[in-house]
Amino acid sequence: MAKVTKNYQLKIPSQTDNLELIRNFVSGVAKKVGFDAEESNKIELAVDEACTNVIKHAYQHDTTKDIDVAIKIDYQKLTVIVTDRGRSFEFHEVDLPDMKQYLAELRVGGLGIYLMKTLMDEVEYHSKPGNRNEVRMVKYLLGRSGKEDDKPR
Amino acid sequence: MAKVTKNYQLKIPSQTDNLELIRNFVSGVAKKVGFDAEESNKIELAVDEACTNVIKHAYQHDTTKDIDVAIKIDYQKLTVIVTDRGRSFEFHEVDLPDMKQYLAELRVGGLGIYLMKTLMDEVEYHSKPGNRNEVRMVKYLLGRSGKEDDKPR
Amino acid sequence: MNGFEVKREDRDQISVVAVKGYLDAHTAPELEQMLQQLVDEERVHIVVNLAGLSYISSAGLGVFMGFIEDIRKKNGDIKLAEPNEKVYRVFDLLGFPVLYEIYQKEEEAIEKYRN
Amino acid sequence: MNGFEVKREDRDQISVVAVKGYLDAHTAPELEQMLQQLVDEERVHIVVNLAGLSYISSAGLGVFMGFIEDIRKKNGDIKLAEPNEKVYRVFDLLGFPVLYEIYQKEEEAIEKYRN
Numbered sequence A, B: 001m002a003k004v005t006k007n008y009q010l011k012i013p014s015q016t017d018n019l020e021l022i023r024n025f026v027s028g029v030a031k032k033v034g035f036d037a038e039e040s041n042k043i044e045l046a047v048d049e050a051c052t053n054v055i056k057h058a059y060q061h062d063t064t065k066d067i068d069v070a071i072k073i074d075y076q077k078l079t080v081i082v083t084d085r086g087r088s089f090e091f092h093e094v095d096l097p098d099m100k101q102y103l104a105e106l107r108v109g110g111l112g113i114y115l116m117k118t119l120m121d122e123v124e125y126h127s128k129p130g131n132r133n134e135v136r137m138v139k140y141l142l143g144r145s146g147k148e149d150d151k152p153r
Numbered sequence C, D: 001m002n003g004f005e006v007k008r009e010d011r012d013q014i015s016v017v018a019v020k021g022y023l024d025a026h027t028a029p030e031l032e033q034m035l036q037q038l039v040d041e042e043r044v045h046i047v048v049n050l051a052g053l054s055y056i057s058s059a060g061l062g063v064f065m066g067f068i069e070d071i072r073k074k075n076g077d078i079k080l081a082e083p084n085e086k087v088y089r090v091f092d093l094l095g096f097p098v099l100y101e102i103y104q105k106e107e108e109a110i111e112k113y114r115n
């Protein structure tokens, strides 16, 4: 496990056919620093969802844009930051689905942010000066830092 | 195959246990843009050799340093640029081995640059202002651009 | 880069769709097309064999949600079979087993239609 | 991340070293240690089974070069067996088959020592 802060960065064109490269990068780093397969899979899926949203919503399929995926490892946690320079949105105003209702009503879509929050220990979204938006997600290496379950807060 | 220039970038701590992540990144991009397995393997190995040299020689195993691996795809070629901010060296003064003699004399080491030149279509090294050194390697997508064999020039 | 593949095999009134590789925002349209094709042909007794699937994201889940209402209205169904552990965990996390029958073996799913 | 593994099995005077995963600047020291151990024990009839090896760089090749002189002086040898195509191509590219016997099957390499 890492003893000091380590940074890993990937910059990649905003195309759905690059999602696989992003996933391989993220799960590679996660496993390397000590997450087991199950936890690495969760991080991988959460980052896929964040990047899929950037491709679809922030850049609206403009493939000339880039996505930045940065991973920071320090003593007890992994932080992934997905940055775009496209459209921002009101993260806190997005309605998260109640899954029982969602399934009963046979709804479609709208699971990305819910999944990110379910899979990771912390998820934040920030619109920054200079038209930069970032999704910042944290997963703790040792245990679950007091969280009792996997439900989004 | 890419229609316009596309850039892929990886920034990663200078540690030998990151070589695998670098290789997966490079071979992932190479396959994605249309190189077959054999050609992707060559690019992967050439980049491993370049990065191993950065870790060993340019940074002398100082793992607080970073390696940048940038891949540029345009119409007919893939360019990989490996950048470090460590010790530079006189690329053109390195003696390349004559393999017959090398094997006869049971020599050890000194195969990295030879391999890079054998595996790629073009290999250059530049020391840039601001203590940046870069190895720039090119592989053509379509055929071998007039080269008759795989020997370094 | 294992990509994605989708293959169809008709068995009497049942269509078995076998998927392979990863099902994400890039590859979901291929599965969508296949299911659309089946609906167009009124072949609505569908088994999706997930044995070869190594990964699924919400874009992949969305394909199933996009067709289930229409298919059930036509008295058909989408039954799922043979997901590996990684893929099953994603279905399970979202409660999908409430909505979709998921079988360990393709044959079980087929049998269900026949009974 | 398939990592690297090296295992040793002694058969009479022959030691078979099976390697698995990737052999690069990170993992080469593990193979080096294993070969050093064998030399220290005067077990110099070595077969390295490469069947499980998915990748080799010059750091891996360097391990073989680092021991071959010493081992041959002691009337021993390093024979290689069962490389996959990707790994064989790297050996071949550098002319290593001139210096090292490379066999398709481990048993052939072992037989060579016995004859």
Ligand SMILES: Nc1ncnc2c1ncn2[C@@H]1O[C@H](COP(=O)(O)OP(=O)(O)O)[C@@H](O)[C@H]1O
Binding pocket: A053, A054, A056, A057, A058, A087, A088, A089, A094, A109, A110, A111, A112, A113, A114
């Ligand atoms: N990165 C983003 N940039 C802009 N808008 C976004 C972004 N991510 C999500 N959104 C908005 O939030 C909504 C919910 O996102 P999500 O839960 O991922 O579901 P979906 O993408 O399937 O709609 C999206 O429909 C979109 O309007």
Ligand SMILES: Nc1ncnc2c1ncn2[C@@H]1O[C@H](COP(=O)(O)OP(=O)(O)O)[C@@H](O)[C@H]1O
Binding pocket: B053, B054, B057, B058, B087, B088, B089, B094, B109, B110, B111, B112, B113, B114
């Ligand atoms: N990136 C680098 N920075 C500094 N010196 C280097 C670098 N790459 C190679 N060298 C020098 O060139 C020599 C030959 O390199 P190489 O052919 O890769 O063989 P090896 O690394 O096994 O010595 C090295 O021994 C080193 O002195």
